[in-house]
Amino acid sequence: MLATRKNPKRRATRLRDSERTRERLLQAASREIYRSGFQSASLDTILAVAGVTKGALYYHFDSKEALGHAVVDEVIAPDVRGKWVRPLQSGKDDPIDALIGAVQGIPVRPADVRGGCQLNNLAQEMSPLDAGFRKRLAIIFDAWREAVAFVLREGQTHGSVRRDVEPADAAGLLIAMVEGYASLAKNAQDPKVMKAGIRNIVGWLRSLRAPGNRKRG
Amino acid sequence: MLATRKNPKRRATRLRDSERTRERLLQAASREIYRSGFQSASLDTILAVAGVTKGALYYHFDSKEALGHAVVDEVIAPDVRGKWVRPLQSGKDDPIDALIGAVQGIPVRPADVRGGCQLNNLAQEMSPLDAGFRKRLAIIFDAWREAVAFVLREGQTHGSVRRDVEPADAAGLLIAMVEGYASLAKNAQDPKVMKAGIRNIVGWLRSLRAPGNRKRG
DNA sequence: TAACATACATACTGGTTGGTATGTTGGCCA
DNA sequence: TGGCCAACATACCAACCAGTATGTATGTTA
Incomplete structure (x- = not known):
């Protein structure tokens, strides 16, 4: 019963979701880097802001x-x-x-x-x-x-x-x-x-x- | 037999040594901050560069x-x-x-x-x-x-x-x-x-x- | 010379870090 | 309908972090 916190995706294709996840990561990272610098920007904070998990991050980057x-x-x-x-x-x-x-x-x-x-x-x-x-x-x-x-x-x-x-x-x-x-x-x-x-x-x-x-x- | 790595101080007064330690910490910190920024400058690295220990650091700052x-x-x-x-x-x-x-x-x-x-x-x-x-x-x-x-x-x-x-x-x-x-x-x-x-x-x-x-x- | 304060040295701690190993899920195709 | 894979989710890890607790050598003072 893991990995089902959210409602299952309905119609949108998986690929579209994947691009959206990547974009959210980029925006969150940009914001956190802007706030505190690259080195001090924590991945966990970026993930929290983006609303995605570490697995998703390391799938894309x-x-x-x-x-x-x-x-x-x-x-x-x-x-x-x-x-x-x-x-x-x-x-x-x-x-x-x-x-x-x-x-x-x-x-x-x-x-x-x-x-x-x-x-x-x-x-x-x-x-x-x-x-x-x-x-x-x-x-x-x-x-x-x-x-x-x-x-x-x-x-x-x-x-x-x-x-x-x-x-x-x-x-x-x-x-x-x-x-x-x-x-x-x-x-x-x-x-x-x-x-x-x-x-x-x-x-x-x-x-x-x-x-x-x-x-x- | 702790705390005797170095030769015991000879004639110099303790106060002079203390000021020198403080100055070395400032110089090392300045250098490390210059190199990698304040947040990313590690205290352990600063201490290694200055050649002093954590006890000395937290005595002065x-x-x-x-x-x-x-x-x-x-x-x-x-x-x-x-x-x-x-x-x-x-x-x-x-x-x-x-x-x-x-x-x-x-x-x-x-x-x-x-x-x-x-x-x-x-x-x-x-x-x-x-x-x-x-x-x-x-x-x-x-x-x-x-x-x-x-x-x-x-x-x-x-x-x-x-x-x-x-x-x-x-x-x-x-x-x-x-x-x-x-x-x-x-x-x-x-x-x-x-x-x-x-x-x-x-x-x-x-x-x-x-x-x-x-x-x- | 005994008590005391200064100026450290060492060992340790709890929290955080980037990164990884291993699940799990849903769509798709044969 | 059974297998496969993209796209995650979760749990975990060793390294590192700032900071602390405690010990101790040494000069100063009574």
């Missing part, structure tokens, strides 16, 4: 490390792509406006600010300790930087971005500012710090506009 | 948390003061030159870059989890920001810094840049990233100089 890597690939990477890569690739807006829009889209709700940036959190903790994490996270950072550099180069060819700006350098600096302010705001546990940071970053972005191409302010 | 707090107060805080607060207070250099000097003094040896910034590491990990850490680290960040803002204000009164610069904002932005680049370099595990970041920060600092007060380049 070989180890805690593999689960963490999957979180990077399947949760964090799509998130960065959705917020920083795709919006900049659309090519509809003026490049500087597009970057300002992305910066102003950074969440500033208390819960988000206090938790910091998921990408940066994991990178800080795991990059020196685990090459698997490091490589996956580096791919995300590279894509981010390249997306920013790309719009800056485009802006230069269209004359809206200053020619003396080095796109790769400026992209790195933007990301450093974003992550740096996220760190300061997380440490202060105060959304005001992040809001002030966004204002300063936006001010710096405006300074990249080519003279005679200023739209407003 | 009430708990692992108290040891961590002491590392912040007695290792990290003096380090930041020595590198960022005192050099800026001396008032001998031109303010912008002083800031450039501090930025260029950031260590870029592989070991330093790969480990990241001790202050930022701990803040990222512990600020959301432990108010004792958060308050101590916030004091350090505040002192750092205030030291930078102070020289900028001084530069404005002496005419060497642009008047439209908001010292508090610029100080926060500088710190965000420094910590942001430290994060990126740590993730990339590559000193080149930090060196490029320092160049970009220095370039930004030069842009704060008042017109007609440019010293070189």
Whole structure:
């Protein structure tokens, strides 16, 4: 009489259930890693949050490390792509406006600010300790930087971005500012710090506009 | 016949030995926290590195948390003061030159870059989890920001810094840049990233100089 | 020199960790 | 309808964790 706590599955195929279990594990792991870091996130806690058992976890993932890597690939990477890569690739807006829009889209709700940036959190903790994490996270950072550099180069060819700006350098600096302010705001546990940071970053972005191409302010 | 592994102490007073033990614990803890984070740093490992026993540890500190707090107060805080607060207070250099000097003094040896910034590491990990850490680290960040803002204000009164610069904002932005680049370099595990970041920060600092007060380049 | 406090050293504990070994169940196919 | 396998569920384990209880060598004081 083991393994029958829940009502038996009715019509849904087993395969669909399996994918759902995997997804719940990824979401729970992502949340717990966000809360307390990868190393300190307990598998038992993740399982409790996900509402699945250890057997299910180790059916889908070989180890805690593999689960963490999957979180990077399947949760964090799509998130960065959705917020920083795709919006900049659309090519509809003026490049500087597009970057300002992305910066102003950074969440500033208390819960988000206090938790910091998921990408940066994991990178800080795991990059020196685990090459698997490091490589996956580096791919995300590279894509981010390249997306920013790309719009800056485009802006230069269209004359809206200053020619003396080095796109790769400026992209790195933007990301450093974003992550740096996220760190300061997380440490202060105060959304005001992040809001002030966004204002300063936006001010710096405006300074990249080519003279005679200023739209407003 | 317990507790006589080592030669009996000869002439040194007990009090001196005690202080030395405490200091070794702080240094070992600082190193291990730097390597793997506070939560993942094992007390047994710290003790092995320090070459002392658990009895000694719990004679000097009430708990692992108290040891961590002491590392912040007695290792990290003096380090930041020595590198960022005192050099800026001396008032001998031109303010912008002083800031450039501090930025260029950031260590870029592989070991330093790969480990990241001790202050930022701990803040990222512990600020959301432990108010004792958060308050101590916030004091350090505040002192750092205030030291930078102070020289900028001084530069404005002496005419060497642009008047439209908001010292508090610029100080926060500088710190965000420094910590942001430290994060990126740590993730990339590559000193080149930090060196490029320092160049970009220095370039930004030069842009704060008042017109007609440019010293070189 | 006897009593005492300081500064440890050692052994141990209960709880937690990631991981494993072994069941069990329901759908599916021959 | 009997066998098979994906997809779990449960119980368990050795290692490790922070912390504690207790012992003891040594300098200081009365």
